[in-house]
Amino acid sequence: MNLxxxxxAEQPKLLQLLYGVVAFCAVVALLLLLLDRAPMxxxxxxxxxxxxxxxxxxxxxxxxxxAVRTTLLSFMSGDGxxxxxxxxxxxxxxxxxxxxxxxxxxxxxxxxxxxVTTVGLLYAVLVDRSRFxxxxxxxxxxxxxxxxxxxxxxxxFVYAYRPEESEQIGLLNQIVVALGGTPQQWLLxxxxxxxxxxxxxxxxxxxxxxxxxSAAIKGIPAEIVEAARLDGATPVxxxxxxxxxxxxxxxxxVLVTQSIGTLxxxxxxxxxxxxxxxxxxxxxxxxxxxxxxxxxxxGAALAVFLFVLVTxxxxxxxRQRREAVR
Amino acid sequence: xxxxxxxxxxxxxxxxxxxxxxRKRLSGRVASAVAIVIAVLWTTPTxxxxxxxxxxxxxxxxxxxxxxxxxxxxxxxxxxxxxxxxSSSSGKMASFLINSIVITIPSVLFxxxxxxxxxxxxxWVPFRGRNWVYIGIFALQVVPMQMALVPLLSFFSEGxxxxxxxxxxxxxxxxxxxxxxxxxxxxCFALPLGVFxxxxxxxxxxxxxxxxxxxxxATHGRIFRRVVLPLVAxxxxxxxxxxxxxxxxxxxVALIFAGGTPDSAPMTVRLAQMAGTRGNEWQRLTAGAFxxxxxxxxxxxxxxxxxxxxxxxxxVKG
Numbered sequence: 001m002n003l004x005x006x007x008x009a010e011q012p013k014l015l016q017l018l019y020g021v022v023a024f025c026a027v028v029a030l031l032l033l034l035l036d037r038a039p040m041x042x043x044x045x046x047x048x049x050x051x052x053x054x055x056x057x058x059x060x061x062x063x064x065x066x067a068v069r070t071t072l073l074s075f076m077s078g079d080g081x082x083x084x085x086x087x088x089x090x091x092x093x094x095x096x097x098x099x100x101x102x103x104x105x106x107x108x109x110x111x112x113x114x115x116v117t118t119v120g121l122l123y124a125v126l127v128d129r130s131r132f133x134x135x136x137x138x139x140x141x142x143x144x145x146x147x148x149x150x151x152x153x154x155x156x157f158v159y160a161y162r163p164e165e166s167e168q169i170g171l172l173n174q175i176v177v178a179l180g181g182t183p184q185q186w187l188l189x190x191x192x193x194x195x196x197x198x199x200x201x202x203x204x205x206x207x208x209x210x211x212x213x214s215a216a217i218k219g220i221p222a223e224i225v226e227a228a229r230l231d232g233a234t235p236v237x238x239x240x241x242x243x244x245x246x247x248x249x250x251x252x253x254v255l256v257t258q259s260i261g262t263l264x265x266x267x268x269x270x271x272x273x274x275x276x277x278x279x280x281x282x283x284x285x286x287x288x289x290x291x292x293x294x295x296x297x298x299g300a301a302l303a304v305f306l307f308v309l310v311t312x313x314x315x316x317x318x319r320q321r322r323e324a325v326r
Numbered sequence: 327x328x329x330x331x332x333x334x335x336x337x338x339x340x341x342x343x344x345x346x347x348x349r350k351r352l353s354g355r356v357a358s359a360v361a362i363v364i365a366v367l368w369t370t371p372t373x374x375x376x377x378x379x380x381x382x383x384x385x386x387x388x389x390x391x392x393x394x395x396x397x398x399x400x401x402x403x404x405x406x407x408x409x410x411x412x413s414s415s416s417g418k419m420a421s422f423l424i425n426s427i428v429i430t431i432p433s434v435l436f437x438x439x440x441x442x443x444x445x446x447x448x449x450w451v452p453f454r455g456r457n458w459v460y461i462g463i464f465a466l467q468v469v470p471m472q473m474a475l476v477p478l479l480s481f482f483s484e485g486x487x488x489x490x491x492x493x494x495x496x497x498x499x500x501x502x503x504x505x506x507x508x509x510x511x512x513x514c515f516a517l518p519l520g521v522f523x524x525x526x527x528x529x530x531x532x533x534x535x536x537x538x539x540x541x542x543x544a545t546h547g548r549i550f551r552r553v554v555l556p557l558v559a560x561x562x563x564x565x566x567x568x569x570x571x572x573x574x575x576x577x578x579v580a581l582i583f584a585g586g587t588p589d590s591a592p593m594t595v596r597l598a599q600m601a602g603t604r605g606n607e608w609q610r611l612t613a614g615a616f617x618x619x620x621x622x623x624x625x626x627x628x629x630x631x632x633x634x635x636x637x638x639x640x641x642v643k644g
Binding site: 016023027032036051056064069073130139145149150152158169207264283286290307310311 | 365391421424427439440459472473476477502505514515546547571594601622625638
């Protein structure tokens with residue numbers, strides 16, 4: 001093993017970091033200086049310009065203009081040279097490989113939000129007011145800090161496969177073997193393999209649901225709970241008649257947030273299967289088409305479709321938030 | 327379900343009380359058992375990875391990590407190799423770790439500052455059309471970054487030209503200067519959420535406070551620095567930790583704007599490469615993955631309070 005790591009070669013990067021931080025300080029100092037110098041009463045416009053200009057400029061260059069250009073690109077050929085009308089969209093809804101991608105995305109969106117909410121709700125109710133509540137919640141919450149790439153590797157290891165005659169190194173196959181089954185290559189057989197990828201997403205996001213729903217449960221007025229208990233409600237009745245209706249809006253928040261996150265999901269699929277074996281989803285296919293196959297038009301069409309799918313959900317979410325703020 | 331008011335208990339007959347107590351204790355026990363099962367289920371995969379990363383290579387590849395308990399052998403060799411090994415297959419993770427740090431710090435600082443400035447203007451500097459600007463920025467949360475990737479990349483590589491007229495040259499960044507692209511992209515993508523979140527907190531500050539400072543003749547710069555920033559520090563922390571986790575864990579932006587070489591790619595890109603091409607080199611994958619987890623885990627655990635507060639305030643990047 002050769003361990004001669006060349007630390008000197010890393011210095012330019014750290015220098016670049018220094019430039020970045022210095023640039024940051026300089027920009028902030030300059031903006032503040034301008035704000036201080038500009039007289040208060042007369043030149044309100046100047047203040048507004050100084051405060052808003054950086055954000056608006058970056059949003060224009062980084063989001064608004066590109067989004068418009070992507071929309072245009074989606075009606076153009078792969079190299080962006082000629083207009084092709086709706087060809088890219090026709091491709092998306094008719095070609096088998098693209099339809100598979102849409103089908104997979106549908107499976108993801110149908111399952112992940114529901115599963116995440118169910119697990120999170122179950123867990124939040126179960127650990128509520130138990131002695132080890134905070135530790136228990138932290139344990140389930142921890143995967144939130146892990147990158148999807150890291151989680152992908154963790155679960156690839158759980159799903160690892162060794163031929164039947166040798167010893168298993170993956171936990172899942174070990175359990176299967178211990179129960180008398182034969183080891184499987186979990187990530188190779190469509191359409192079940194998508195379900196095994198979904199497990200990873202649920203594993204990551206359940207903590208989010210637990211925290212949000214747990215906070216909502218704690219917010220239920222004590223009188224309501226007490227009254228139901230006096231009426232002799234069983235725990236099951238209590239859950240369906242009292243708890244669930246009281247935290248309805250929090251449940252919706254979780255469902256909505258998870259739907260958006262799932263639609264845009266990229267990393268898990270890319271890390272675990274690379275979209276092979278019929279597991280690709282919209283965001284992954286968009287990356288492949290636009291950045292690997294040079295099919296900019298198809299990639300752009302997929303991005304636009306993603307935008308169309310996400311928009312109504314986000315609009316709904318924003319409405320909810322506004323109501324919550326009021 | 328522990329507190330039952332004394333009056334209620336007194337009214338209940340003895341028998342009823344006893345069955346009630348038994349049932350409660352039973353359901354409590356079942357609930358605890360289920361909760362513990364879930365907690366174990368949730369922790370085991372990560373624990374397995376961690377334990378494996380400490381086992382010798384030949385053992386990882388031939389036996390499961392649970393056999394550690396019958397044959398305990400630990401080594402730090404995997405970490406040494408994946409971090410500092412220089413053969414092309416070994417990972418060279420230390421280099422990518424540095425890239426991750428170089429990418430993350432400015433990508434958190436810039437959006438934090440620009441979002442704070444903008445949020446202050448939108449909350450406390452009255453001007454015509456303010457609501458429309460706010461709604462515009464707010465609405466940009468709808469745009470998935472997939473919509474921006476292709477044109478933004480060409481913006482960096484080809485510059486801006488309209489009808490053959492070159493308005494802006496290409497950035498043509500080489501080597502470490504490429505980090506600037508990644509900072510730029512992350513900053514743009516973070517702004518809609520950042521402005522929204524900070525505006526929420528800032529607009530809830532008491533108006534008299536700002537008005538009093540204004541009457542005293544303070545400039546906006548002064549009010550921003552001395553009055554507003556200290557009061558919204560928790561919100562800044564919340565947005566900061568979100569952005570940190572987002573950037574550190576990001577794969578997509580890095581793949582496109584940082585490339586795949588040790589010169590500028592972060593750890594997530596390297597891990598994804600290793601999982602794809604050397605999917606069976608578990609000694610490197612486990613150790614490498616764990617290196618990438620440790621820093622966000624520490625940040626997360628030490629700032630969990632702010633993170634939870636942010637979650638409950640609805641600050642989840644879609």
